[in-house]
Every structure is written in C-alpha cells, then in structure tokens.
Amino acid sequence: MDRSFSLLALLSLLVGIGLGSLHSGSAATTTTGTPDGSELWGYVEVRPKAHLFWWYYKSPQRTSTPTKPWPTVLWLQGGPGASGVGLGNFQEIGPLDVNLQPRNSTWLQKADLIFVCRYSVTGQPGGRRVQLRGEQQPAGDDRLEQAADMTTVLKALVKEVPMLQSSPLLLVAESYGGKYAATLGVSVARAVRAGKLNITLGGVALGDSFISPEDFTLNAFRMVRLSYTPLFLSVSRLDDNAADEANKMAETVKEQIAVGNFSDAADSWNDLVVYFIPSRSGVVDMYNFLLDDGMDLLSADTPAGSSPNNVQALRYSTYLGSRDSNGSNTIGGIMNGVIKEKLKIIPKDLKWHELNHAVYNALDNDMMKPRIDEVDELLSYGVNVTVYNGQLDIICSTIGAETWVQKLKWDGLKTFLSLPRQSLYCGPRKETKAFVRSYKNLHFYWILGAGHFVPVDQPCIALSMIGNITQ
Numbered sequence: 060m061d062r063s064f065s066l067l068a069l070l071s072l073l074v075g076i077g078l079g080s081l082h083s084g085s086a087a088t089t090t091t092g093t094p095d096g097s098e099l100w101g102y103v104e105v106r107p108k109a110h111l112f113w114w115y116y117k118s119p120q121r122t123s124t125p126t127k128p129w130p131t132v133l134w135l136q137g138g139p140g141a142s143g144v145g146l147g148n149f150q151e152i153g154p155l156d157v158n159l160q161p162r163n164s165t166w167l168q169k170a171d172l173i174f175v176c177r178y179s180v181t182g183q184p185g186g187r188r189v190q191l192r193g194e195q196q197p198a199g200d201d202r203l204e205q206a207a208d209m210t211t212v213l214k215a216l217v218k219e220v221p222m223l224q225s226s227p228l229l230l231v232a233e234s235y236g237g238k239y240a241a242t243l244g245v246s247v248a249r250a251v252r253a254g255k256l257n258i259t260l261g262g263v264a265l266g267d268s269f270i271s272p273e274d275f276t277l278n279a280f281r282m283v284r285l286s287y288t289p290l291f292l293s294v295s296r297l298d299d300n301a302a303d304e305a306n307k308m309a310e311t312v313k314e315q316i317a318v319g320n321f322s323d324a325a326d327s328w329n330d331l332v333v334y335f336i337p338s339r340s341g342v343v344d345m346y347n348f349l350l351d352d353g354m355d356l357l358s359a360d361t362p363a364g365s366s367p368n369n370v371q372a373l374r375y376s377t378y379l380g381s382r383d384s385n386g387s388n389t390i391g392g393i394m395n396g397v398i399k400e401k402l403k404i405i406p407k408d409l410k411w412h413e414l415n416h417a418v419y420n421a422l423d424n425d426m427m428k429p430r431i432d433e434v435d436e437l438l439s440y441g442v443n444v445t446v447y448n449g450q451l452d453i454i455c456s457t458i459g460a461e462t463w464v465q466k467l468k469w470d471g472l473k474t475f476l477s478l479p480r481q482s483l484y485c486g487p488r489k490e491t492k493a494f495v496r497s498y499k500n501l502h503f504y505w506i507l508g509a510g511h512f513v514p515v516d517q518p519c520i521a522l523s524m525i526g527n528i529t530q
C-alpha cells in the first residue's frame with residue numbers, strides 16, 4: 060500500500076474519530092478518591108461498554124501560579140497492553156513501591172501524576188476489543204481507537220480533575236508506549252488547536268520508545284551497518300557466526316516492513332529477539348546487555364499456547380517483578396489485594412494482570428509500524444518533544460533512536476545535530492550521569508548506566524530530567 064496515502068487516510072480518520080467522540084457529549088464516568096482529594100480514580104466509558112480506568116495523584120509539593128503552572132505527567136506504559144496503573148505506578152515512578160513504602164525518587168515531586176489502564180481487563184479470546192464488562196466491540200483500527208479513547212478520557216478528566224485545565228500536560232512514555240504517545244499527542248494537539256479540548260499540551264517524552272522498529276533492528280548509521288547484531292558483537296555477547304545468521308534474520312524483518320508485511324515482520328522480529336539471540340548469547344537480557352535475562356517468573360507465568368509474541372510481551376511486563384525488592388509483596392499480590400480493596404470500584408470478578416494479552420495480540424499488526432511522521436507533526440506544532448534513552452538498552456537501543464531522529468523532516472534537525480551535548484550530573488559526586496542536547500523544541504537525553512527501564516535504573520537523573528522537561 061502506498062504509505063503516504065495510507066497515512067493521510069489514517070490521520071483524517073484519526074481526527075474524525077477523535078473529534079467525533081469529543082462532540083458526542085460527555086462520556087459516562089465513575090469517580091471517587093481519597094477524602095482529602097489528593098488521589099482521585101475512576102472509570103470513563105469511552106465507547107458503549109468499554110471502560111478505561113485512571114488514577115490521579117496530586118503532588119504534595121504542588122505550587123501553581125499563572126506564570127508557573129504546576130505540570131501533570133500522564134504515564135503511558137509499553138507492552139502493548141501492560142498496565143501503567145500497576146507497573147509504572149508501583150514499580151517505576153509512583154509515590155509508593157510494591158512494599159507500599161515511599162519511593163524517594165517519585166516523579167510526584169515534580170508533577171501531578173496520572174496512570175491509565177487502557178484495557179486492563181480480561182479480554183475475550185478471538186475478540187479484538189477488550190473491555191471491562193463483557194460485551195464485544197466491533198473490530199477497528201486499534202491505534203486510532205486508542206488515541207480516540209484516550210482523548211475521550213482526557214476530556215472527562217478535565218471535568219473530574221479541575222486542576223488539569225490550568226496544568227500543562229506532559230505525555231511520558233516507555234517502550235511501545237512511545238508509539239502510543241506520538242499518536243495520542245497528535246490527536247490531542249489537533250483537538251486543542253481546533254478548540255475542542257481545553258488543556259495545554261506541555262510536551263511528549265519518548266523513553267526507550269519503539270518509534271521505528273526497523274531502525275532498532277537493522278540500520279545504516281553513519282555508513283556503518285548497525286543493528287542488534289553489531290551491538291552484541293561489540294560487547295562479546297554474539298560471535299561472528301551467530302552474527303551472520305542474525306543479520307540475515309534482521310534483513311528479513313527489514314524487507315517485510317518495506318513491503319508493508321507488518322504482521323510477518325513482527326513474527327520474524329520475535330524469532331530474532333525471543334529465540335535466536337538468547338540461544339546464542341548466553342541468554343542476554345535484551346533490556347540491559349550487561350545482564351543475563353533473569354526472567355525466572357516467566358515460565359511460571361506463560362499461559363499455555365502463548366505465541367512467541369506473547370513471550371516477548373511477558374518479558375516486558377514481568378521484568379521489574381522479577382527484580383522486586385526482598386519484601387514479601389508482589390505486584391500481582393497488591394493489585395489484586397490491598398490496592399483493589401482501597402480502590403473499591405473494581406468489579407469483584409476482575410483480576411489484574413501485568414499485561415493484557417488480548418490487547419497485545421490486537422496490536423500485533425501495529426507493532427512494527429513506525430511513528431516518525433507523528434513526531435514530525437508534533438515538532439511542526441511547536442510541541443516540546445523529548446527523546447530519552449538508556450545506554451545499556453538493546454531492544455530499543457540509543458543508536459536506533461539516534462537513527463530515526465535523523466530521519467525527521469523537521470527544519471531544525473540539521474542545527475540540532477550539529478550542536479554539542481551538555482553533561483548532566485546527579486547526586487553529591489560530579490560524575491557524568493547523562494548528556495542532553497536541545498534545539499528549539501527537540502530534546503535528546505542520553506542516560507548513562509540505564510537499560511530499558513530508565514527511572515528504575517537511574518532514578519536520580521531520571522527525576523532531574525523530568526524536572527527539567529516539566530518546568
């Protein structure tokens with residue numbers, strides 16, 4: 060299919076659906092919270108019988124003036140289908156950790172936080188849509204429905220969380236969530252520009268995000284062929300023989316993407332990262348090449364009949380669980396126990412899972428599609444776009460991120476690429492923790508010593524970065 064045509068069609072559809080849902084009056088909501096109003100949560104019915112759950116935290120440090128409004132971060136988890144309400148909140152940036160102890164690096168110090176479970180609920184086998192209370196929705200383009208659904212949620216949230224109207228909203232994403240953030244960012248920016256949504260889009264931040272799968276898998280960076288293979292070769296995790304084979308597999312992925320065979324590209328990519336590379340690398344950790352894959356929980360968690368794709372999804376969603384602290388709590392334990400009790404409105408028969416497989420499968424065809432054009436559109440509107448990437452990540456490597464950034468059509472790109480980087484430090488010692496380069500509304504953070512899960516691996520510099528980009 061001709062790409063520019065299909066994208067145009069997609070984008071007009073996006074606006075159609077996005078604005079259509081905004082015109083269609085108020086979404087049904089259920090909202091409750093703590094008595095002091097510091098936390099609110101609820102469901103928004105985004106389409107008939109399809110509900111999204113959200114959880115808002117007001118920062119104890121909140122100060123707001125008309126010239127310096129307090130920001131809000133909307134966290135978008137990866138997967139696709141992983142639960143931000145559980146994982147991002149309790150394992151990465153929220154006020155409490157899995158043992159319900161305060162997290163001293165919580166991003167709540169710099170912004171109010173919102174977590175959303177897109178489809179955190181049990182799906183119907185074979186059904187493309189997944190919702191809270193059963194009934195199946197017609198199949199559609201999930202990527203567009205996601206953006207439209209989330210725009211509906213934001214519209215409802217502006218009513219339910221009054222602070223949001225005067226608070227710049229920053230979409231911050233991890234992994235696959237970055238593709239979602241780019242699409243949602245465009246949808247929100249358009250709704251705001253059309254006067255349909257009264258919020259300030261403070262920026263979009265893409266952490267170790269799968270914006271251009273092709274560029275992470277195989278690319279030509281500065282005339283040198285780079286991909287997963289040479290990265291692993293250069294750190295001794297693959298040998299030459301395995302590298303040749305891996306390169307062939309990467310070529311296949313690239314060819315399938317080139318002809319728009321996205322679902323097959325996803326399968327080939329999975330063959331490479333789930334089976335081949337682990338088998339020849341001493342089971343390297345794709346999220347941090349200094350480590351072995353420590354997914355002890357994986358085998359226990361893998362449902363019978365899981366496809367290879369599901370295996371990769373499980374790796375993402377259970378990764379932090381396998382590294383939980385030594386306390387007795389597990390993320391599944393608290394989400395289905397004390398947290399469910401606290402939230403009160405979760406239906407009894409609903410069980411929380413790290414990742415919703417039906418969502419993951421529904422987005423199978425989207426997995427390998429790029430989102431570079433959406434980032435370009437955001438840049439053209441003057442929206443602040445931040446790309447941040449962990450040095451030790453392989454699955455969404457820094458070199459891959461640099462490569463897709465170089466493909467932007469944005470007119471500031473040439474100047475951006477020519478500028479020197481600034482070193483960043485954190486903590487008492489003057490030790491380089493990151494580099495940043497900024498020009499106009501594009502910002503790139505190289506986070507040293509972090510793998511895929513930047514706020515977990517380098518909490519100090521991640522917090523300081525979020526302070527910089529929300530100011």
Ligand SMILES: *[C@@H]1O[C@H](CO)[C@@H](O)[C@H](O)[C@H]1NC(C)=O
Pocket residue numbers: 163164
């Ligand atoms: C947070 O706790 C960690 C581990 O206990 C400690 O190393 C770090 O210095 C603390 N950070 C702050 C900002 O207090």
Ligand SMILES: *[C@@H]1O[C@H](CO)[C@@H](O)[C@H](O)[C@H]1NC(C)=O
Pocket residue numbers: 224225257
């Ligand atoms: C939009 O929000 C601002 C800030 O809270 C408020 O002053 C303004 O009246 C709102 N506009 C509309 C059309 O609701």
Ligand SMILES: *[C@@H]1O[C@H](CO)[C@@H](O)[C@H](O)[C@H]1NC(C)=O
Pocket residue numbers: 260261262441442443500527528529530
């Ligand atoms: C973009 O970020 C910079 C630096 O944080 C800030 O000064 C500027 O106001 C932001 N621009 C927009 C349009 O949000």
Ligand SMILES: *[C@@H]1O[C@H](CO)[C@@H](O)[C@H](O)[C@H]1NC(C)=O
Pocket residue numbers: 315318320323
């Ligand atoms: C996609 O590629 C596979 C081989 O990998 C091929 O069998 C299939 O026909 C292709 N599909 C399309 C729609 O091109």
Ligand SMILES: *[C@@H]1O[C@H](CO)[C@@H](O)[C@H](O)[C@H]1NC(C)=O
Pocket residue numbers: 383384385
């Ligand atoms: C967990 O326990 C092990 C072994 O006692 C220890 O090496 C590790 O540092 C502990 N981890 C945490 C997060 O406390």
